Amino acid sequence: MSDCYWQPMLDVSPAQEVFTPKKHKDTGLPVTGREKVLQQCEQTNPIPFTECISPAMLNKCVKIGxxxxxxxxxxxxxxxxVALKxxxxxxxxxxxxxxxxxxxxILPEIVISRELSYLSxxxxxxxxxxxxxxxxxxVQGRYPETLLTQWDKYDSRKGSENxxxxxxxxxxxxxxxxxxDGGQDLESFEFNNLQQAISIFQQTAGALAVAEKELEFEHRDLHWGNVLIRSTKQDHVIFYLDDQEYRIASHGLExxxxxxxxxxxxxxxxxxxxxxxxxxxxxxxAGDYQFQIYRNMKKKTSINNWEPYEPHTxxxxxxxxxxxxxNSKTYQDSDTKAHKSALATLRSFYRHLLSHSSAEQVVVESELLDL
Structure with missing residues (x-):
């Protein structure tokens, strides 16, 4: 298991309010990780599953991952x-x-998830x-029987490793x-055409660029199971980077x-x-490019030090x-001239992609929006 750390320097932000070492005024004892997590949950003590997940929600639960x-x-x-993790x-x-x-x-994952959600x-x-x-x-208690039943159904369908x-x-x-509910993961999603896939790539790059600019963010584990896709009625997906508006044709996906x-x-x-x-x-x-990415990230760090900001990851x-x-997705219109032209453009972009230092540079200085 990788260890999580925080390095607070100034006591001025909500994140620092969570991570800066503090003591109770009455006892002088340090505020514990348990207390900080409960504060994030707006609780004073753990609650039972029945208080966290209503019977109506529980009866509709289906294990998806x-x-x-x-x-x-x-x-x-x-x-x-909604999705429950x-x-x-x-x-x-x-x-x-x-x-x-x-x-x-677990505290850093809670804080990071919320900070990124606030970008909206x-x-x-x-x-x-x-x-x-x-x-x-x-939450505290035994796993609900309803969720165990859904766990078994998932295990029968797909085979669980847990x-x-x-x-x-x-x-x-x-x-x-x-x-x-973010939808279906990229690994299992079936595209109609390459234009949809390119939009998904553009949206992902734009999101990373925004988080880099605002939070010096690195995801460090963005495999295709961590990119979810859902349908949208909006013609364009919009993001702002340093007050500059960018519009990406959605092709019906977000x-x-x-x-x-x-x-x-x-x-x-x-x-x-x-x-x-x-x-x-x-x-x-070994066996998939994903595992090489972890090793490539390690090469970018200074003596295996993961605290400094290295957006090339x-x-x-x-x-x-x-x-x-x-190389790993199929497209229904793969025999059309439009597909072949778009594929040639994406391959050309792919060959030069690693020359960029950050997702922000990919967005600002490349032909990302011309794909």
């Missing part, structure tokens, strides 16, 4: 489709062959392409994220970027990051995504 740290379910809340924490045994995260380790309210730098955070809760969540007892703690477990950002001199050096196995994978992941769109 999983990761090494938890499970993801789709349901609806007030007639809006449930992460067990603080237990003294491994889950999915990994130690459970502590309160201190930005002015000078604005993007609506990061998954919206509706709510974060700290431990069945019936391993948890009444004392188990979890963090439950309620996100907006991106949501998710999963900031390995991410890095800086907010008013408060740096939040995960120390990837603590998990050397991350750099040992975002370019590495854009190169990976472009490679997937060119």
């Amino acid at each position: 999983e990761g090494v740290y938890g499970e993801v379910f789709r349901t609806s809340n007030r007639r809006q489709s 449930i992460i067990p924490i603080e237990g003294d045994f491994e889950v999915n062959d990994e130690p459970q995260k502590t309160f201190d380790e 309210e930005g002015d000078v730098n604005y993007s609506n392409n990061y998954i919206g955070v509706n709510n974060v809760s700290c 431990d069945r969540p019936d391993i948890f007892d009444d004392e188990q703690l979890y963090i439950v994220f309620e996100f907006a 991106v949501s970027i998710i999963d900031f477990t390995l991410s890095r950002l800086q907010k008013d001199e408060c740096t939040i990051f995960c120390d990837l050096a603590a998990d050397p196995t991350l750099f040992d994978g 975002n370019v590495l992941w854009l190169h990976y995504l472009a490679d997937k769109l060119i």
